[in-house]
Amino acid sequence: MKLRRWLLLGLLVLVIGAFFAFDLGRFLSFTYLKEQQAALQVMVAAHWLTAAGVYFLLYVAVTAFSLPGAAVMTLAGGAVFGLLGGTLLVSFASTLGATLAFLISRFVLREAISRRFGARLAAIDRGIAKDGAFYLFTLRLVPVFPFFVINLLMGLTALRTATFWWVSQVGMLPGTLVYVNAGTQLARLDSAAGILSPALLFAFALLGVFPLLAKKGVTLMQSRKALRAFTKPRRFDRNLIVIGAGSAGLVSAYIAAAVKAKVTLIEKHKMGGDCLNTGCVPSKALLRSAKFVSHVRRAQEFGMRSAAVDFDFAQVMERVQQVVQRIEPHDSVARYTELGVEVLEGAAKITSPYSVEVNGRTLTTRRIIIAAGAAPLVPPIPGLQEVGYLTSDTLWDLRARPKRLVVLGGGSIGSELAQAFARLGCTVTQVEMEDRLLPREDPEIAALVLERFRAEGIDVHLAHKAKAARRQVDHKILVCEHAGQDVEFACDEILVAVGRAANVKGYGLEELGVELSERHTVAVNPFLQTNYPTIFACGDVAGPYQFTHTAAHQAWYAAANALFGSPFKRFKVDYSVIPWATFTExxxxxxxxxxxxxxxxxxxxxxxxxxxxxxxxxxxxxxxxxxxxxxxxxxxxxxxxxxxxxxxxxxxxxxxxxxxxxxxxxxxxxxxxxxxxxxxxxxxxxxxxxxxxxxxxxTLAWLERFHTWRRGSVRAEPPSARSQRRTA
Incomplete structure (x- = not known):
């Protein structure tokens, strides 16, 4: 394979080199064509079939080897074969030559490009697999892009050869027709630049607009197909209904109200969602109290002879709730009502792409945004349900400090809570299935956190997979597998912190047939639309990131696209710069x-x-x-x-x-x-x-010489003299 690749590359170099070395391009120039026009027309009249065959093969060769001159040859086709004959010859010859160039590029270059830019090429291939035909069709219709470049670049992708052939055949036909028609008027043209007359440029401009109109048409047809089974109301009660009042839902509703849309926000539990009530806010309040305790224990590091702290665990947990209550007004029903949002408390159910049922009422709306969030993921560990466990949602009800706590999970949530409870006096054992904490981070980064955890007395066990739980008389036991052996950890409470799962059940998605992704989140396109174009999703329920700040970021795109995406511009959500943090110490x-x-x-x-x-x-x-x-x-x-x-x-x-x-x-x-x-x-x-x-x-050496020169000539002195001078 490598030998054939090198032979083909050598042939390419030889052909292209000969083309330029022998100045063969002069035969494919506009001047030569004008000079030989009459002779060519006579020859074609006498031997049409032979001339057509030679022309066809020559055109294929020029296109396949990406040689300059295809534009002039297209003009020649119109000049000597007429509009119909020239169009047929050029259309099929250009497509065949382009396909050969496509295959040559793939055979010679794709493997090397894939080795060097594998991830980027894989991302491009995914886009090509989804919209490759449309992208190629668009490029073929707009002659601003050199066709030989398109041939070579498409060869580097995973686009199917058959798709490349038929899209090129159809996509290049309008441009071919325009150029061949110009060739029929060759006698009236003084130079090749004449083809760029205002009339022809206007025709090309129309060609450029066509793919945009075509894409809009395809989108419209897809929308109608998805919504065909539902009756669209003649009048809507609302512009937007948002389901879920967490970070994504609150921002979506806020944006809608800010642009004077009629928006309803539905929340079945608590305003503010997980972040305010069970996630970011309470956990950071707990971490702050725990950090204060740790600083007291480090008193000698700060020059203090001694220091002590006396605290009540229940009082610490009450402070956490006070912090939540102090922030609650920011996300309250009263605040959002004042902003112009209709807030309804109750369980929502999507009954159609245009309607939502809540508290026995059916509300119609042009668009729906799902922002239902996520809940702690609880793995199916035998016995876990029977012995009982805590999650990041339920631990805030604790008022009695557990003496021994097992934290299952070494990600951000598990690590933050493990350190906090250890600092507040619990004997903490942390169990992680992977071979390090914080699997998302680099190994040496995770090692720094692990070093601090062990220094603070947290008993961390890596590469331990939980397999069962059981209850003894006065305690619980978590059984884990490590290196093929069972290891048991006794505790008073088990805190499960292995991740979060999107809330996708209980509000109509299954009945309506809203598609889910492989990660079991609501599947959305780059505009955050589901398979129903009137229903959008953002935040933890959609992923791919489960961060409060990312949910708010997505909410802007979801709201803008829901309110203005049809008939105006839509925006693809931008994930290019996503930060995250783990608030351990x-x-x-x-x-x-x-x-x-x-x-x-x-x-x-x-x-x-x-x-x-x-x-x-x-x-x-x-x-x-x-x-x-x-x-x-x-x-x-x-x-x-x-x-x-x-x-x-x-x-x-x-x-x-x-x-x-x-x-x-x-x-x-x-x-x-x-x-x-x-x-x-x-x-x-x-x-x-x-x-x-x-x-x-x-560069530094040259700078040193420059500065030496700037100081002027220095008389050399023996090393002994320099040594004596330094001593003095």
Whole structure:
């Protein structure tokens, strides 16, 4: 295979080299065509079939080898074979030649491109598999893009050869007709530029608009097909109904009300959703109390002879609820009603793509947004239901501190809660199925968190898979499998924190036939539409990220597309720069790619690391631990991703989020003034480390010579004299 590939590549080089070496292009020029027009017409009249065959083969060869001159040959086809004959010959010859160029590109180049840019090519292939025919058709209709470039690039993708052939045949026909027709008027043209007359340019402009109209038509037909079984109301009660009042739902309703749409927000449980009531807010309140306790225990690090703290666990949990209650007004029914949102409390059920039932009423609406959120995932472990367990939803009812707590799960939620309860006096055992904590992060990042956990007395067991639970007289036992052996952990409570599952049942999705993804979330397209074009989904129920800030980000796109996407512009949701943080101590914050993700996608990268133990403010705060780790394009300052481990990492990552969002490189961060002494200086020093690593030794050597020259000639002195001078 490799030999044949090299032989074909050699043939290509030979043909193209000969074409230019012998100036064969002069025979495919407009001037030569004008000079030979009469002779060619006489020859065609005498031997039409032979001339047509030679012309056809020559056209195929020029197109297959991507040689210049196809445009002039198209004009020639019209000039000597007429409109009908020229169009037939050029249409089939150009398609055959283009398909050969497509296959040559695939055979010679695709394997090498795939090895180097595997992940990117795979993403392109997924898009081609879905919309490749339409993309190719669009490119064929717009002659601004050189057809030989299209042939070669499409050959690098996974587009089927048959699809390439028939789409090219149909897509190039209108342009071929225009050019051949121009060729029939060859005698009136003074130069090839004449083809770009205002009339022809207008025709090409119409060709460019056609694919947009075609795509709109296809979208319209798909919508009508999906909605065919339902009767569309002649009048709607509302512009938008939002199901779920968590982060995604609240933002969707807020945006709709802000643009004066009539919007109804339906929530069956509590306003604010998981984030306010059982997630972000209560967990961070608990972490803050636990952190205070840990600081008291570290009193000697801060120069104190001793310090003590006396606390009541129930009082700590009551403080958590007080924090929730203080924030509740931000997400309350009263606030959103004042903003212009109709808020209904009750269980919603989608009864059609145009209607929702709640509290015995049926409401009609032009669009529906599903923002039903997610719930803790509880694996089917034998005996777990019988012995009882806690989740991140139910643990907030605790008022008696469990003496022994087993935390099942080593992700963000499990790790945050394990550390918090350990600091509040529980004996904590953390069990993780993977071979490290925080599986999303790079190994050395997770190792820093593991080191702190064990230093604080958390008993962490990695590569342990839970397989059963049972109850003894006065305690519970979680049975795990490790290295083929059963290991038992005794405890008072089991906290299950292995992830969250989208809420997709109980409100009409099954009956209506709303499609689900492989991850068992509501399946949506890039515009956040479900298989019903009037129903959208965003937030945890849709994924792919289960972060409050991502849910709010998606909500903007869902609301804008639901309210204005038809008949106006639709917006594809942008996932290019998604940050996240784990609020353990040390905190871990990441945006973009880390090494683990870059390796999985086959993306080349350069790593720059700065240790925060060297940072003045961190030393002053007795928090001199952690690091800043940046991935960049090799040899360039373009940021692919960043991870920060250390105090306030979740705050410090914002600078890299901003830089990546607006395409600012590390040189821009390095040239930005950072207040001294602050933890934020770590970002600048990391950028400086990148600069030093990417400064050429040759450049530094030339700079040294330059500065030596600037100081003037220096008389050489023996080494002994220099040594005596340094001693003095």
């Amino acid at each position: 040390p905190e871990v914050a990441t945006v973009g790619l880390n090494e683990r993700a870059a390796k999985q996608r086959g993306i080349p990268y350069q790593v720059t690391t700065y240790g925060i133990d060297d940072l003045d403010r961190a030393i002053a705060d007795s928090e001199a631990h952690g690091l800043v780790k940046i991935l960049t394009v090799p040899g360039k300052d373009k940021i692919l991703g960043a991870t920060i481990v250390g105090e306030h990492a979740g705050d410090l990552i914002a600078e890299f989020v901003l830089a990546m969002r607006w395409k600012l490189g590390l040189n821009k961060i390095l040239s930005t003034i950072h207040i001294y002494p602050t933890l934020a200086e770590a970002n600048k020093y990391a950028a400086g480390a990148w600069r030093r690593a990417n400064t050429s030794p040759r």
